[in-house]
Amino acid sequence: MNKYWKLFIGSWILFVSWNLVIGSSKVSAIYEPLSVPNNKYGVHILEPGEIAQAANLVNSSGGDWGYVTVPIRSDDRDREKWTEFFTKAGKLHLIPLVRLATYPDGDTWVRPNVYDLVDFANFLQDMPWPTQNRYIILFNEPNHAKEWGGEVDPKQYTSLLLDARDIFKARSADFFLLSAGLDMSAPSNHTSLDALEFYRRMTPGWLNSTDGLSFHAYPNPAFSAPVTSKTRFGPTSYRYELNYLKSNKPIFITETGSTNPNNFYPQAFTIFTDTQIVAITPFILYAGAGEFTKFSLLNTPAYNSIQNLTKISGSPHLISDPSNPSNPSIKINDLTLPVELADTPEKITQGLSDRQTLDENTGMLFVFTKPTQSPFWMYHMNFALDFIWIKDGQVVQLNENIPPPTTSDLIPKVITPNQPIDHVLEVNAGFIKKHDIKIGHEVDYGQ
Missing domain, CATH: 3.20.20.80 (Glycosidases)
Structure with missing residues (x-):
């Protein structure tokens, strides 16, 4: 019952366990407003x-x-x-x-x-x-x-x-x-x-x-009925x-609104x-x-x-930094790299698939709660990637310049780690060579 079946889509990994099949991957993170x-x-x-x-x-x-x-x-x-x-x-x-x-x-x-x-x-x-x-x-x-x-x-x-x-x-x-x-x-x-x-x-x-x-x-008909109208066509039709x-x-x-807003507001808010x-x-x-x-x-x-209507101060659940919701980074071979985290089943499933580009000198870091040897493939990818496989804070495998599917080669490439890993870093093709990343380099997950 705890054994995971794996379906790999995009630079995706879609985890399907019996628990996920019955809906845990669909659990809502929304809150009651x-x-x-x-x-x-x-x-x-x-x-x-x-x-x-x-x-x-x-x-x-x-x-x-x-x-x-x-x-x-x-x-x-x-x-x-x-x-x-x-x-x-x-x-x-x-x-x-x-x-x-x-x-x-x-x-x-x-x-x-x-x-x-x-x-x-x-x-x-x-x-x-x-x-x-x-x-x-x-x-x-x-x-x-x-x-x-x-x-x-x-x-x-x-x-x-x-x-x-x-x-x-x-x-x-x-x-x-x-x-x-x-x-x-x-x-x-x-x-x-x-x-x-x-x-x-x-x-x-x-x-x-x-x-x-x-x-x-x-306030129908004709957007001009009295604001007090209680018919099924009026402002309380909902x-x-x-x-x-x-x-x-x-x-x-x-x-909501009226062709004569000066006669409709502010009374409309009282209904x-x-x-x-x-x-x-x-x-x-x-x-x-x-x-x-x-x-x-x-x-x-x-x-x-x-x-001029008296209002209240709302307190919605916020993302900590609206201009950069997560702002995490990692350090590898003395290079600090901003990354986007794929740390939920939904984010891991989607990965970088369907995106047109990835900003230079950034990456997507896949985070797994347990070591896994799950393969990735390049379904729905639009640009080439380098893969940096990480275990226990150390680079253990490198795959460079993995191309996306093309019109002449529609079958997506599949990349598999040679041992269980706990993190995978996807970056633009050429990153590994440009920054001289090597197996054995230490990785600091920073923020």
Whole structure:
């Protein structure tokens, strides 16, 4: 029963013991967001560059660690831009709610698929999130055909939710997955599906794949009903959804707002009193020109009224250094090397697979709780590696310039230690030769 079976994927090692098979590798590292002091105030932005203005709104009047909802498109995974966003979120004390999106093709948003999930998970795993919980909203209003490739498909959306849980949690158990907010005012016709009917047609059990629920709470019809409206189309429409779903999961109102925000705020915040509510992020801070202009809060009396509302100081579980979450290093042959730790089953499983590069003079250090002779292979690798095998603080084996698969040689290379080891250091090809690393060199794990 304690014997490990090994499946090797990427520069991965996927450990499968009987314990892991029954779910220990899926154990969630997220925490209940309402178990700590929580500043529920937030705002929805369209561009990462608006984050400072968002902080001025949600962390005002005694508030700290408010929320910001921001979409990330599949054609806009700019590493420098998004690293700056997450770093600033930590410095400005904002908790990101990141909504996944594809890109428009004419009047319709391209339907996402499992490959989009893999790309998003790999990209967002590398970002310097400021908080332990990494909140991900899984797309937008799929009960509208124009939001889902031209066709409403509840079962396909369910399948995507199930895939998302496997894909994101395999990379980090800190990902906190939220279902998409639906449009409660949408009718059932050839372009949309009633929200409650959409839920009914989803595959049973889908709630188990999410950690929380995202809702859109607008004063419909026409975004202009009284803020006090209690119909299933009004700003408390999410209560009809909760009643249907019979769920006690955390609630995130990721969109609310009015075409006349000055009449909607601040009174709207007085109606969102449910104890399950974690965050309320009105749409939208700044829309610029276009169809959303009437919803803009910036430079309006509504902005000032929200800013003046009394808030509390949130205390989310934090990553110690938002700009560099772990910042470990090792010393080998008098060279101090910053490393990224692969010290959980999820991180060991993923390794460096699917990444495009590894920064020069850095590495990934795999940490094993027991000596192992498990092989690695180069599945889904995009660049060559040197492998430094370590046991009891000493280099015991070296493998240089192991290439990734190519179009002419699709079978990934397999590398196996010649003895049980407790650490493996992966570095860019050429590192061993450049720094004259030798078998027998001592390794100091430093921080």
